[in-house]
Amino acid sequence: MKRILIANRGEIAVRIIRACRDMGIGAVAVYSDCDRAARHVRLADEAVHIGGNAPGESYLRIDRVVDAATRTGADAVHPGYGFLAENEVFASACRDAGLTFIGPTPEAIALMGSKTAARKAAMEAGVPVVPGTEDPLGPDVPDAAIAGIADGIGYPIMIKAVAGGGGKGMRVVASPEELSSAVRAARSEAQASFGDPAIYLERRIARPRHVEVQLLGDRHGTVLPFVERECSIQRRHQKVIEETPSAAVSRPLRLRITSDAAAIARSVGYTSAGTMEFLLDEEGHFYFLEMNTRLQVEHPITEMVTGIDLVQWQIRIARGEKLTIDPDAALKPRGHAIECRIYAEDADAGFMPSPGRISVLRAPAGPGIRDDSGAEAGADVPIFYDPMISKLIAWGEDRPQAIARMRRALREYEVVGIKTTVPFFRWMLEQRDFVDGRFHTATLDEILRSRAGEPFTSADEERVEIAVIAAAIHQMTAPANPRTSEPANRPAPPSAWKARARAEGLRG
Amino acid sequence: MTFQVDAGGRRRAVEVVRVGDTFLVSIDGRDHEVDVKHIDGTLSLLLGTKSHEIFVGPPAEGVITVHVDGVPVEVTVVPSSPMGAAPPRAAAGRAGAGPSAGTGPQQVKAPMPGKIVKLLVKPGDRVEPRQGLVVVEAMKMENELRAKRAGTVAEVRAVEGTSVEAGAILMILE
Numbered sequence: 163m164k165r166i167l168i169a170n171r172g173e174i175a176v177r178i179i180r181a182c183r184d185m186g187i188g189a190v191a192v193y194s195d196c197d198r199a200a201r202h203v204r205l206a207d208e209a210v211h212i213g214g215n216a217p218g219e220s221y222l223r224i225d226r227v228v229d230a231a232t233r234t235g236a237d238a239v240h241p242g243y244g245f246l247a248e249n250e251v252f253a254s255a256c257r258d259a260g261l262t263f264i265g266p267t268p269e270a271i272a273l274m275g276s277k278t279a280a281r282k283a284a285m286e287a288g289v290p291v292v293p294g295t296e297d298p299l300g301p302d303v304p305d306a307a308i309a310g311i312a313d314g315i316g317y318p319i320m321i322k323a324v325a326g327g328g329g330k331g332m333r334v335v336a337s338p339e340e341l342s343s344a345v346r347a348a349r350s351e352a353q354a355s356f357g358d359p360a361i362y363l364e365r366r367i368a369r370p371r372h373v374e375v376q377l378l379g380d381r382h383g384t385v386l387p388f389v390e391r392e393c394s395i396q397r398r399h400q401k402v403i404e405e406t407p408s409a410a411v412s413r414p415l416r417l418r419i420t421s422d423a424a425a426i427a428r429s430v431g432y433t434s435a436g437t438m439e440f441l442l443d444e445e446g447h448f449y450f451l452e453m454n455t456r457l458q459v460e461h462p463i464t465e466m467v468t469g470i471d472l473v474q475w476q477i478r479i480a481r482g483e484k485l486t487i488d489p490d491a492a493l494k495p496r497g498h499a500i501e502c503r504i505y506a507e508d509a510d511a512g513f514m515p516s517p518g519r520i521s522v523l524r525a526p527a528g529p530g531i532r533d534d535s536g537a538e539a540g541a542d543v544p545i546f547y548d549p550m551i552s553k554l555i556a557w558g559e560d561r562p563q564a565i566a567r568m569r570r571a572l573r574e575y576e577v578v579g580i581k582t583t584v585p586f587f588r589w590m591l592e593q594r595d596f597v598d599g600r601f602h603t604a605t606l607d608e609i610l611r612s613r614a615g616e617p618f619t620s621a622d623e624e625r626v627e628i629a630v631i632a633a634a635i636h637q638m639t640a641p642a643n644p645r646t647s648e649p650a651n652r653p654a655p656p657s658a659w660k661a662r663a664r665a666e667g668l669r670g
Numbered sequence: 671m672t673f674q675v676d677a678g679g680r681r682r683a684v685e686v687v688r689v690g691d692t693f694l695v696s697i698d699g700r701d702h703e704v705d706v707k708h709i710d711g712t713l714s715l716l717l718g719t720k721s722h723e724i725f726v727g728p729p730a731e732g733v734i735t736v737h738v739d740g741v742p743v744e745v746t747v748v749p750s751s752p753m754g755a756a757p758p759r760a761a762a763g764r765a766g767a768g769p770s771a772g773t774g775p776q777q778v779k780a781p782m783p784g785k786i787v788k789l790l791v792k793p794g795d796r797v798e799p800r801q802g803l804v805v806v807e808a809m810k811m812e813n814e815l816r817a818k819r820a821g822t823v824a825e826v827r828a829v830e831g832t833s834v835e836a837g838a839i840l841m842i843l844e
Contacts, residue, residue, distance in 0.1 A: 514815075515781075515811065521728050545782050576740060578711075578725045579728060621741050625741050627697065628722050629736040630677050631693075632722075632736050633736050633745040635713070636713065
């Protein structure tokens with residue numbers, strides 16, 4: 163394998179390019195119109211324009227991605243996560259074009275990508291699943307039939323998209339009266355997000371934790387599970403903070419849940435990196451939820467506590483190498499790692515996306531800190547894609563040290579020009595329930611509801627005074643108008659038009 | 671040089687005198703001696719021995735965001751003219767009341783291009799601060815725009831199911 167095309171953008175494209183460099187493999191980037199100057203493009207050895215800003219015109223265009231790979235002489239394709247990562251048609255198209263797809267087989271993607279088929283595979287492997295429907299409920303299944311099924315499962319229930327992920331097409335239904343409107347909403351969201359309106363129902367487990375098991379499978383029948391990740395801190399079913407190991411998982415429980423996860427993967431002949439997601443109830447029972455047939459966003463925390471580079475191993479497995487990792491090392495965490503997903507969102511405005519130009523970006527560093535980022539000063543956060551700009555990861559010898567380092571790193575993290583969720587995380591890492599490890603998947607939403615929009619950052623009197631001092635000094639010294647060198651003069655208003663005209667003039 | 675500076679909900683009279691790297695800043699009569707260094711886009715302030723790191727964001731609708739030791743503070747600087755006439759900055763600023771204005775009609779604008787998913791209020795409705803007004807889908811997420819203050823819905827311009835551009839006025843509250 164000499165050259166890998168990375169069919170993605172943002173931090174994950176940067177992450178994969180780095181793995182390529184570490185292995186002496188060439189990296190080819192692809193980009194849409196607005197990503198011409200993005201970091202992944204500049205880091206790559208070669209870059210190919212694949213179309214317009216909307217994902218459907220570029221990063222989701224299988225034909226153009228495959229064409230870019232063949233044109234640049236790439237011999238393999240890494241899909242990252244999102245976009246085409248769990249699209250079996252793309253995996254097949256790569257195979258048909260003679261490209262190695264760095265991921266599972268199209269057959270495994272298709273099988274485990276269907277939530278209902280994955281549940282069946284788990285049951286056949288003897289792994290407990292959340293009670294619910296075994297077959298997809300297509301758009302032709304009438305409401306009355308769904309109501310009957312829901313009664314059989316028992317309320318509260320969850321509606322989920324068969325093709326789903328990331329909380330899209332997901333609804334909680336507390337009582338029969340809410341069912342038909344929730345079904346309608348879930349179907350339309352599933353259709354819009356995945357092009358498939360099929361849904362299924364599951365019983366809602368009370369106050370569960372989300373615990374997941376990372377796996378690697380090679381092409382010689384070896385499947386290796388890793389120490390679990392705890393991903394219960396979620397907002398509207400989207401993971402916000404992940405950590406490993408979980409405070410709720412004892413060593414015997416770890417052995418059971420990881421061997422069950424590996425059993426499911428073995429039963430379907432799974433290869434490459436994948437993740438089995440489970441719910442863990444308050445009594446310590448776990449239930450298989452679904453499988454992600456790709457590299458996960460939160461893979462770095464596993465890397466931090468095991469010292470294993472998962473992306474490199476994906477590449478090595480795709481080259482046909484055998485897994486030579488010591489199974490005990492993969493299950494025995496060294497210390498503790500936490501990840502915060504830094505989003506371009508205004509947490510004080512209900513986590514509204516905050517796209518725009520980053521004028522200043524200073525990422526933290528120092529002992530135990532890793533910042534996987536695709537953003538930088540001077541770059542725009544486009545409105546067309548997921549607004550995650552970075553993943554901040556802290557490692558410590560134990561959980562308290564990891565938390566202390568994360569707090570220190572968040573304090574150092576400066577992003578000016580757009581709003582980010584950094585202030586939210588500074589607040590979150592002070593919360594007693596988080597520090598004590600007492601939480602479940604609805605904890606964050608409950609806290610946010612009880613705060614009713616109260617801001618996460620409010621400057622104290624001293625900081626406001628310092629801000630006033632700084633603003634006045636800035637006003638006096640900023641080169642707003644270079645010709646007015648005498649600071650005692652009234653400064654002219656900065657001309658946005660001139661700046662704009664200059665920017666337009668520079669555009670190619 | 672004198673300014674009027676709005677921050678933390680109050681207006682302050684600020685006078686600044688520069689002596690080399692040292693600035694003498696007087697805020698409503700409180701005096702500070704500030705040692706200042708510029709490092710690229712960063713300001714390092716020393717008040718006595720107390721060290722503060724400052725990042726100043728680009729102005730947006732006349733408001734600049736000053737990050738003080740990582741905490742953003744929204745500040746508006748108005749240079750006062752010696753005659754006490756209308757400050758020039760006000761004339762240069764965007765026309766119309768911004769959403770952060772404390773009184774007057776409240777314009778609810780689309781923060782980015784998107785689709786109107788759902789209207790949560792209708793003309794004549796009373797709304798409380800932070801009450802949801804309209805759901806807009808953008809960046810693959812549904813976002814609820816909320817009222818900044820209490821008021822009454824005077825006009826609803828947004829139509830469910832339609833697309834809107836960034837800055838489009840979706841509704842007006844009084």
